[in-house]
Amino acid sequence: MRIVVTGSSGFIGSYLVKRLKDDGYTVVGVDREPGTPDVVDRFVQGDLAQEQIRERALDGADAVMHLAAAKDDWGIDDETFFFENLEVTRRLIADARERGIHDWVFYSSVAAIGPGDEPRTEKSSLKPSGAYGASKKEAESLLRAYAEEEPEVSCIILRPSVVFGPGNFSYTNVYRLIEAVRTNRFLMVGDGQAIKTTSYIENLIEATMYLWERRSSGVQTYIYVDEPVRTTGELVDDIYRLLGKTRPGIHIPLDLAKAVAWISDVAASVTGINFPITAARIEKFNTSTNYDASAIREAGFEQPVEIEEALQKTVNWHLDQVE
Template identity: 55%
Template sequence: MLLLLTGSSGYIGSRLASRLNERGHSVFGVDRKQYNGNFFSDTTTGDLLEPSTLERTNLNVDCICHLAAAKGDWGISEEEYYRDNLEATRAIIEAGKDAGVKDWVFYSTVATLGPHHAPVDEGADFNAINPYGASKADAEKLFHQLASEDPEARVLIIRPSVVYGPGNPPSTNIYRLVDAIYNRRFAMVGPGDAIKSTSYIENLLAATIFLMERMERGVQTYIYVDEPALTTGTLVERIYKLLGRSPPSWHIPLSVATPIATVSDWTADFTGIDLPITAARIEKFNRSTNFDASKIREDGFEQPVSNEDALRRTIEWHLHHEYGEPLPAEA
């Protein structure tokens, strides 16, 4: 099969391309950043909203996997989210339609559904609380429109949660958490009872390929998160244990931490520096993101890596990659 993968130099995209190539597929990539992995048949460097980029991109493919997106918790404007997540999606859909592409894979996000204490599944209504989730929800609607106009189209929408694992970028949540705990810059804010659904990179890739091999006409939407979901308190305790350290026995109340973080926000806005503590990150850490991914498991998918092994592999990579240290023997 011939596939085009947008966002091909990204953390997920480059690894998905490698897995697809291993299965005998020819993968073409397009991204703003150049990435020349030997598992790509060819790559194009450029912005999807620049006509010249798509003119230089191989669209004569069987399937387009659209992963390119703007994501972050600091420094991205609402306008940028809608430009990169909605308008770029519109551009690739139109280009793909003109080229006769029938199969589509779109990486959306559980952020389209907003935070929940009780686990919600694919039937929940859109309830995004930030521009990232809202722009992704609007992009999903474009794919539904595509399928309604073309009865032969097959669209797979995958909604992962926080993605992490070996090689995760410094801007990602788990990386920051491990780094802060290792460097003794972490303070537990809040009681630690918020539920956090996460998606280990190897599990997400396995789920993606599992679903791609079972695509049907119309739109199929799947949440993917690892099971079981952990509380922030449990996640922090496990990281401390894997680092060979004792977790703190106290926490800072939200009522105390939030005003301090607000001052940090003002400083960041004034200096243009992405500071490690922001009000948004504290709020996010204490907000439950609980999702039900039983649909894919009922279809026969089995999570290949347990939560315990996933976190162990991630921290082992982090220690070796960042600090040249092995995982403690007692971990």
């Protein structure tokens, strides 16, 4: 089977490409940027918004695993989110449909559901916050409509929470947190009681392949997060311990921190510099992202890497990069 992996040079895509090759699949990688692992059978570099890039990528393909997306918490406007995450997906579906390519994995996000203190499941109403989540929600709708019209369609929609692990980018949340603790630049904001679900990269790839190998017709939607879920305070404690550091006993009240962060927000708007501390990031850190991934576990999946090992691997990799 020949599988097209979009976003193949990205963090998740790079891991997925290697796993597919290990499992004997023929893999076509597609990305704007170089960096796709050289194990791919073919690499198409270019923008999926362009018809000729989609044609080259889909030539001879049997399935699509669609990861390419705009995602960041700074510097991307709403129009870009909807074009990259919704319109490009629309075009990709149309071209794949013309070629009779009906097997899909679509990497959505828990952002399509929206945050909340109470556990959110696949049955929860979708209340995305922000253009990223809204664009992912609408892209999911395209695939559901496609499946309703084409009974041959098999589509797995996977909604991971914050993905982390060795190789994660320097602008991602867990990387920033580890680096702030390592360099003694971290101060706890808030009471640390917000629930923060995460998805370790190896577990996410295993979950993907588990669902892929058991796919059926129609759309199957799953949340993926690691268990047990933890609070921000517990996550911070773990990182301090794994770095061999002692966590300071003080914390900054949330309202005070947001007021101070307003200064960096103003500076960012003037200079165009992506400062590590913003009011939005402080708010996000203190907002629960409580998602319940019991459905995939009830389907028989067991996460292979426990939280302690996942964090230890990530911290070790991080230290290797900065030394």
